[in-house]
Amino acid sequence: MDPLKICILGAGALGCVIGGALTEAGHTAWLVNRSAALVGTLNDRGLLLREAGVDRTVRVQAATGCAAVAAACGPVDLLVVLVKSFHTEAAIAGARALVGPQTAVLSLQNGLGHEDVLAAAIGPGHVLAGKTYLGGTVLAPGHVIAGIEGKETVIGELDGTRSPRAERIARAFSDARLATAVSDNIYGVIWDKLFVNVATGALSGITGLPYGTLYDVPEIEECAVAAVAEAMAVARATGIRVATTDPREPWRKAAAGLPPEFKASMLQSLEKGSVTEIDYVNGSVVRWGQRAGVPTPVNRTLVACLKGRERTLARPETLA
Numbered sequence: 001m002d003p004l005k006i007c008i009l010g011a012g013a014l015g016c017v018i019g020g021a022l023t024e025a026g027h028t029a030w031l032v033n034r035s036a037a038l039v040g041t042l043n044d045r046g047l048l049l050r051e052a053g054v055d056r057t058v059r060v061q062a063a064t065g066c067a068a069v070a071a072a073c074g075p076v077d078l079l080v081v082l083v084k085s086f087h088t089e090a091a092i093a094g095a096r097a098l099v100g101p102q103t104a105v106l107s108l109q110n111g112l113g114h115e116d117v118l119a120a121a122i123g124p125g126h127v128l129a130g131k132t133y134l135g136g137t138v139l140a141p142g143h144v145i146a147g148i149e150g151k152e153t154v155i156g157e158l159d160g161t162r163s164p165r166a167e168r169i170a171r172a173f174s175d176a177r178l179a180t181a182v183s184d185n186i187y188g189v190i191w192d193k194l195f196v197n198v199a200t201g202a203l204s205g206i207t208g209l210p211y212g213t214l215y216d217v218p219e220i221e222e223c224a225v226a227a228v229a230e231a232m233a234v235a236r237a238t239g240i241r242v243a244t245t246d247p248r249e250p251w252r253k254a255a256a257g258l259p260p261e262f263k264a265s266m267l268q269s270l271e272k273g274s275v276t277e278i279d280y281v282n283g284s285v286v287r288w289g290q291r292a293g294v295p296t297p298v299n300r301t302l303v304a305c306l307k308g309r310e311r312t313l314a315r316p317e318t319l320a
Contacts, residue, residue, distance in 0.1 A: 005076040010083030013136030017146040020058040025176035030069045031062040041142040048143040066095040075100025081107045085280040092121045111280025130155035131193030150257040156186030188241045195250035197281045199224040202302040205266035212260020226298045231285045237292035278306045
């Protein structure tokens with residue numbers, strides 16, 4: 001297939017993993033991150049990816065904003081949105097120059113509702129939704145652990161059709177070793193991925209533990225399973241068709257194929273002095289549970305504890 005012009009909007013750890021893999025596969029992939037220091041490192045030295053303990057350098061193109069990408073290549077074929085949930089509206093507003101008539105905009109963010117924000121900003125015809133189990137952990141600026149092996153990505157059209165553009169994107173990802181499938185039930189897929197985030201994100205952030213240690217504590221596993229069971233009950237009450245039948249499955253799936261030093265994104269955010277996406281993960285379970293009349297005491301407690309951790313951040317202005 002012909003190479004795609006791709007922009008990764010929000011190239012943190014996961015965005016670097018995806019952008020690096022697509023670059024290695026021959027696509028033109030731009031990594032957009034607001035950090036001028038990181039962008040300078042990526043452009044000067046390249047992206048250092050570590051898989052199975054082995055480092056390799058990928059020569060990537062990076063920018064601090066979408067204007068520079070648009071000036072270099074015009075509208076892109078694919079805009080992958082990976083910014084933090086609370087930055088979605090502002091990020092897509094700043095990326096309008098990259099969205100042409102044929103541009104597909106794909107959200108691979110954690111949590112619920114991003115596709116609605118994107119559709120309102122640029123029109124639903126541009127938007128695809130998706131979820132990925134790929135992982136990334138920053139070791140140093142421009143140096144990332146890539147969790148690729150055995151990790152699936154699923155994308156789909158909002159109306160449930162299996163479109164040629166979705167198939168093309170899935171093929172491009174899969175050819176880049178990012179195993180990707182197209183679903184006609186993308187909202188069910190989103191909830192199935194939400195269960196995985198519910199299982200580990202808040203608990204990793206609250207305890208400060210990477211996966212290797214997190215999974216050594218039986219009481220943490222029981223709490224995770226209880227949180228997932230609540231989320232599954234909410235999904236059923238809301239009429240969402242999910243594939244998950246065992247609340248322990250998302251707990252097991254979260255760590256599959258990842259090294260013991262891997263850290264959930266919420267813990268990575270806290271360690272950087274940033275707020276987390278708790279409102280869009282466990283917080284979403286609480287809100288949807290309220291609407292459906294389903295109690296969610298475990299998720300409500302996890303939200304409270306994580307917000308307490310956020311209040312201990314060294315830079316309180318990040319809470320604004």
